């Protein structure tokens with residue numbers, strides 16, 4: 699099994715480190731042809747406007763629309779994957795892989811970045827990092843499963859084989875989210 703990590707921008711190394719600890723081979727994905735031999739893809743946190751610009755230019759955006767293997771998007775990654783964005787003035791290209799609406803930078807200045815304990819629906823709790831995180835402001839299909847909560851808030855979803863988390867699971871070194879994603883890739 700080989701997991702691609704979109705290596706346009708953002709924290710690629712931290713995801714690699716977690717996957718290597720889980721004995722999984724990784725590949726940095728920059729161009730559409732890099733997707734050929736990966737079994738799943740992680741879209742890391744970073745800046746979603748930068749992802750969008752570079753992906754549209756390189757053909758990666760269209761390649762990912764066609765890509766039908768599992769994708770896990772974290773932070774900026776969930777923004778790139780969402781079907782709809784709240785409060786954006788200009789039309790914003792997204793992949794539409796997750797039937798949710800998200801709002802960028804939704805925690806405001808006071809709480810721009812923080813670490814917190816999230817509850818996973820499948821395996822207890824883990825400490826993770828929220829960094830200028832988005833919020834999930836709407837669930838647009840009954841097929842969307844809630845997989846992570848921060849108190850009452852929904853912070854992680856699964857839609858078919860795709861996963862979106864509003865936070866960074868990789869920074870605190872916890873492997874729970876990645877293990878969950880790998881099970882989807884394995885078809886379990």
Ligand code: GLN
Pocket residue numbers: 742743744745746747772773774775777802803829830831832
């Ligand atoms: N605020 C960023 C955005 O809107 C996401 C931040 C992150 O990925 N840590 O794309």
